Amino acid sequence: MTRARPFIASALLAAGCQGPHSVLSPAGPAARSIEGLWWVLFWGTIVAAALTIVLIVFVVLRRRRVPGPGTVDARREDRWLLVTGVAIPAAIVLTLLVATFRTAEQVARPPTEPALTIDVVGHQFWWEVRYPDHGVVTANEIHIPVGRPVRLRLGSADVIHSFWVPRLAGKMDMTPGHVTELWLEADSPGVYRGQCAELCGVQHALMAFLVVAQPDAELAAWLEAQARPAAAPVTDASARGLTVYRQFDCVACHAVRGLTRPQQARAPGPDLTHLSSRRTLAAVTLPMSRGNLAGWILDPQAHKPGNRMPATTLTPDQLHDLLAFLEGLR
Amino acid sequence: MSTAPAEPDLRQTLARVWANKPGLVGALGQVNHKTIGVRYMVTALAFFVVGGLEALVIRAQLASPNAGLVSPELYNQLFTMHGSTMMFLFVVPFLEGLAIYLVPLMIGTRDMAFPRLNAFGYWVYLFAGLALHVGLLAGVAPDAGWFNYPPLSGPGYSLGPHIDYWVATITLLEVAALAAAVELIVTILRQRAPGMTLSRMPLFVWSALVMAFMIVFAMPPLVVTSLFLGLDRFAGMHFFNVAAGGEPLLWQHLFWFFGHPDVYIMLVPVQGAVSMIVPAFARRPLAGYRWAVLSLVAIGFVSFGLWVHHMYAAGLPVLGTSFFAGASMMITIPSAVLIFAWILTLWRGRLRLELPLLFVIGFLVLLILGGITGIMLASQPFDTQVHDTYFVVAHFHYVLFGGVVFPIFAAIYYWFPKVTGRMLGKRLGHAHFWLFLLGFNVTFFPMHLLGFDGMPRRVYTYLPGLGWESNNLLATIGAFILALGALAFTINFFASLLGGRRAGDDPWQAGTLEWATASPPPIYNFAALPAVDDLEPRWTEGPDPRPRPVASVAFDAPGDVRREVLATTALDARPEHRVPLPASSLWPLALAASVTLAFVGAMTHLGLVVVGAALSALALVGWFRQANPAPEAPR
Numbered sequence: 001m002t003r004a005r006p007f008i009a010s011a012l013l014a015a016g017c018q019g020p021h022s023v024l025s026p027a028g029p030a031a032r033s034i035e036g037l038w039w040v041l042f043w044g045t046i047v048a049a050a051l052t053i054v055l056i057v058f059v060v061l062r063r064r065r066v067p068g069p070g071t072v073d074a075r076r077e078d079r080w081l082l083v084t085g086v087a088i089p090a091a092i093v094l095t096l097l098v099a100t101f102r103t104a105e106q107v108a109r110p111p112t113e114p115a116l117t118i119d120v121v122g123h124q125f126w127w128e129v130r131y132p133d134h135g136v137v138t139a140n141e142i143h144i145p146v147g148r149p150v151r152l153r154l155g156s157a158d159v160i161h162s163f164w165v166p167r168l169a170g171k172m173d174m175t176p177g178h179v180t181e182l183w184l185e186a187d188s189p190g191v192y193r194g195q196c197a198e199l200c201g202v203q204h205a206l207m208a209f210l211v212v213a214q215p216d217a218e219l220a221a222w223l224e225a226q227a228r229p230a231a232a233p234v235t236d237a238s239a240r241g242l243t244v245y246r247q248f249d250c251v252a253c254h255a256v257r258g259l260t261r262p263q264q265a266r267a268p269g270p271d272l273t274h275l276s277s278r279r280t281l282a283a284v285t286l287p288m289s290r291g292n293l294a295g296w297i298l299d300p301q302a303h304k305p306g307n308r309m310p311a312t313t314l315t316p317d318q319l320h321d322l323l324a325f326l327e328g329l330r
Numbered sequence: 331m332s333t334a335p336a337e338p339d340l341r342q343t344l345a346r347v348w349a350n351k352p353g354l355v356g357a358l359g360q361v362n363h364k365t366i367g368v369r370y371m372v373t374a375l376a377f378f379v380v381g382g383l384e385a386l387v388i389r390a391q392l393a394s395p396n397a398g399l400v401s402p403e404l405y406n407q408l409f410t411m412h413g414s415t416m417m418f419l420f421v422v423p424f425l426e427g428l429a430i431y432l433v434p435l436m437i438g439t440r441d442m443a444f445p446r447l448n449a450f451g452y453w454v455y456l457f458a459g460l461a462l463h464v465g466l467l468a469g470v471a472p473d474a475g476w477f478n479y480p481p482l483s484g485p486g487y488s489l490g491p492h493i494d495y496w497v498a499t500i501t502l503l504e505v506a507a508l509a510a511a512v513e514l515i516v517t518i519l520r521q522r523a524p525g526m527t528l529s530r531m532p533l534f535v536w537s538a539l540v541m542a543f544m545i546v547f548a549m550p551p552l553v554v555t556s557l558f559l560g561l562d563r564f565a566g567m568h569f570f571n572v573a574a575g576g577e578p579l580l581w582q583h584l585f586w587f588f589g590h591p592d593v594y595i596m597l598v599p600v601q602g603a604v605s606m607i608v609p610a611f612a613r614r615p616l617a618g619y620r621w622a623v624l625s626l627v628a629i630g631f632v633s634f635g636l637w638v639h640h641m642y643a644a645g646l647p648v649l650g651t652s653f654f655a656g657a658s659m660m661i662t663i664p665s666a667v668l669i670f671a672w673i674l675t676l677w678r679g680r681l682r683l684e685l686p687l688l689f690v691i692g693f694l695v696l697l698i699l700g701g702i703t704g705i706m707l708a709s710q711p712f713d714t715q716v717h718d719t720y721f722v723v724a725h726f727h728y729v730l731f732g733g734v735v736f737p738i739f740a741a742i743y744y745w746f747p748k749v750t751g752r753m754l755g756k757r758l759g760h761a762h763f764w765l766f767l768l769g770f771n772v773t774f775f776p777m778h779l780l781g782f783d784g785m786p787r788r789v790y791t792y793l794p795g796l797g798w799e800s801n802n803l804l805a806t807i808g809a810f811i812l813a814l815g816a817l818a819f820t821i822n823f824f825a826s827l828l829g830g831r832r833a834g835d836d837p838w839q840a841g842t843l844e845w846a847t848a849s850p851p852p853i854y855n856f857a858a859l860p861a862v863d864d865l866e867p868r869w870t871e872g873p874d875p876r877p878r879p880v881a882s883v884a885f886d887a888p889g890d891v892r893r894e895v896l897a898t899t900a901l902d903a904r905p906e907h908r909v910p911l912p913a914s915s916l917w918p919l920a921l922a923a924s925v926t927l928a929f930v931g932a933m934t935h936l937g938l939v940v941v942g943a944a945l946s947a948l949a950l951v952g953w954f955r956q957a958n959p960a961p962e963a964p965r
Contacts, residue, residue: 023715034711059673081618089663100710159479160479170714170715175645176481199475202402
């Protein structure tokens with residue numbers, strides 16, 4: 001871990017992901033509805049709670065020393081209890097329930113019918129992202145349009161994960177055997193961080209992703225570029241790199257469409273067809289750079305102990321060639 | 331009836347008839363409810379220390395981003411063990427122990443209905459707790475969180491014995507919990523002192539009854555679902571295996587059908603304890619006793635209809651989750667009734683701000699704060715944002731530490747003199763309280779903010795630059811302040827045990843029966859069986875009660891004193907018949923050891939299951955052959 005620290009410090013900035021990641025700074029309609037509900041819940045409960053706490057402190061500090069009236073007036077006390085313990089809480093709770101049900105309806109369905117559907121599959125410990133209508137397969141980075149909802153179909157390849165982009169929407173579990181749906185919409189262009197929210201194993205902590213909201217034209221260009229198969233190596237180094245890639249069994253888990261035939265994956269890893277176009281490595285653990293790529297390939301367990309990728313022993317030449325090949329995957 | 335004090339020679343005879351056997355064999359064979367209760371509580375406090383140390387390692391690891399104090403594997407074991415230890419090995423057993431100790435004293439009987447079952451329950455609890463921690467020492471403790479969702483906990487993704495430990499020991503623990511529950515229900519319904527109708531039953535006894543019934547209905551689903559997981563793991567079955575048509579959501583439903591009532595299994599008895607402490611220090615009966623009883627019972631019922639609020643992010647239909655949102659918010663009402671009953675009692679009483687009351691005040695404030703975040707979490711759209719984040723961690727620590735552990739300490743300060751005859755020291759007690767209050771809020775308040783800032787729970791580390799650094803550091807500092815408070819209590823505990831001020835029989839001038847006998851109580855509890863005509867039989871009526879003697883009934887025939895208790899009717903406690911009780915016995919220990927062996931076999935070698943089962947059968951034969959003691963020869 002220590003080796004990775006200086007790089008990690010800039011991982012999010014390098015990814016263009018800035019500002020707060022808070023559910024209280026929503027950047028899309030679903031998160032905004034829920035933020036509105038939060039303030040209703042907050043003011044609806046905090047006033048009553050604060051008054052009650054003040055009452056308790058008052059009662060304790062006052063410490064009556066003289067005995068009260070001669071008898072306990074049980075009927076008066078019961079009436080007081082029914083007001084403070086039943087009537088007032090019931091009124092508050094019913095109001096909050098109305099607000100809850102309204103918001104639940106709002107966030108259940110997108111405001112307009114989504115034009116784009118994206119499939120996201122959770123893996124230990126990364127995200128497979130597919131655009132079924134465009135033939136795009138990528139990982140850990142979801143590109144969406146600005147100002148229009150997209151439909152996400154969420155599934156899991158192994159254990160339960162939970163898909164969560166705090167600034168855009170509430171979370172949704174990805175349960176094996178089920179396909180759950182969620183819609184996302186971002187108000188303005190930007191990069192929004194998302195993260196797995198259900199314990200999914202030893203690297204649950206470092207299983208993040210990025211949502212990149214782009215204007216339509218940029219998104220269309222991105223989709224078109226991602227749909228293309230990988231470009232054949234153009235330099236000698238990258239051609240040798242492809243050999244290294246095949247020789248060292250990277251093909252067993254990672255597909256590079258157009259260059260290596262998809263195999264029956266032992267443990268499927270992220271599609272690498274356009275690896276170098278991505279902003280980060282290892283599910284937003286490291287910023288994408290030649291140095292980080294080298295460090296990751298040589299010893300993935302140092303950066304993210306317990307992930308499924310084994311270490312690879314390469315000579316310096318082999319490493320250079322492999323990096324040249326991977327950097328060509330744009 | 332007579333109010334005459336029992337004759338000295340009756341006391342001697344009783345002491346001889348009820349005496350434990352001496353020596354190590356005697357100690358291992360003890361069945362008296364006070365011994366068992368104290369053993370439960372002391373063992374539970376030891377596990378509290380262990381769970382606390384686990385939490386300190388967790389907080390030290392999270393103090394800064396990218397820390398390398400523990401490996402991710404060990405971290406996952408630590409938070410799983412922290413949750414499992416605090417809930418299964420500390421809070422629930424402590425409260426069972428408190429009830430086992432206090433209920434017979436509060437209802438005026440000499441022991442519980444099934445003394446050997448009581449001892450059996452304790453041994454099972456001890457063995458299960460130790461077995462779970464052997465796993466941690468061996469580095470193979472459970473690591474899938476205390477709610478242990480498959481498929482992560484299933485055979486495909488959790489290799490090695492980690493989850494086997496969880497399945498075997500947690501199921502074993504439920505055997506102990508069920509034993510205690512059955513014991514409490516029968517004792518409370520059939521052994522109350524003559525005249526103690528249900529409407530004169532102290533609130534702690536009510537809460538113990540509600541807790542016991544909740545255990546009876548909540549634990550079997552957990553046993554069943556653990557068994558399913560065990561069969562998936564040991565026998566290749568497919569309850570949760572998607573590839574073969576299994577369903578992971580089944581686990582979540584069954585687990586939370588236990589898991590949510592379990593929260594109230596912890597909350598209800600402390601609400602009962604607080605309902606005893608508040609009147610004692612307000613010097614008047616509790617306001618709205620009937621409403622308080624109704625609220626405890628209502629919480630018991632409603633808590634079984636809330637479980638889906640743990641599953642709001644699972645993608646269930648909105649209409650379905652809305653029912654559970656409504657039911658979850660409904661819990662506010664009985665809780666508010668109880669809170670305002672305590673406040674009203676304090677308001678209309680003459681307060682003595684002693685240590686137990688101080689902890690109750692802290693409890694009230696923290697419970698209200700944890701309660702309002704609970705209302706928020708019941709709202710399903712809001713929950714989808716903060717579910718499985720540190721906001722939830724903050725919420726349930728306000729409820730379980732603020733709302734349960736604070737009143738547990740109130741109960742310890744209040745009943746310590748009953749158990750030991752000595753007072754806990756005031757100076758260290760105050761240090762303990764203020765360190766706890768400060769440390770608690772410094773630890774857990776920032777976690778609300780971390781949740782809003784998007785920090786999920788159960789992460790062994792986090793990257794810098796997300797804005798989580800300062801609140802995490804603050805929480806870690808708070809955790810060490812809490813540890814200082816626990817240290818102050820530990821010192822106070824041992825110092826007071828050895829050299830604390832003598833308490834006298836009745837240090838608080840409280841109104842209920844447990845204070846009507848000596849402190850510590852003689853082994854037979856009461857020489858003259860009390861007869862009850864009021865909720866506070868030791869107080870005169872009115873808002874400023876004075877002590878009065880408790881009436882008693884003649885029970886022991888002169889010259890023919892036996893190990894017997896009086897059985898009374900369930901509703902209005904009319905005397906019915908005498909019940910002979912068994913004496914000390916080693917069979918509970920033998921049976922508990924055999925059952926444990928069978929469960930350990932489930933996680934190691936199936937042959938041991940057979941051996942354990944055979945030995946259990948033998949132990950049961952011995953148990954029943956011992957049966958009830960022969961009547962004592964007349965003297």
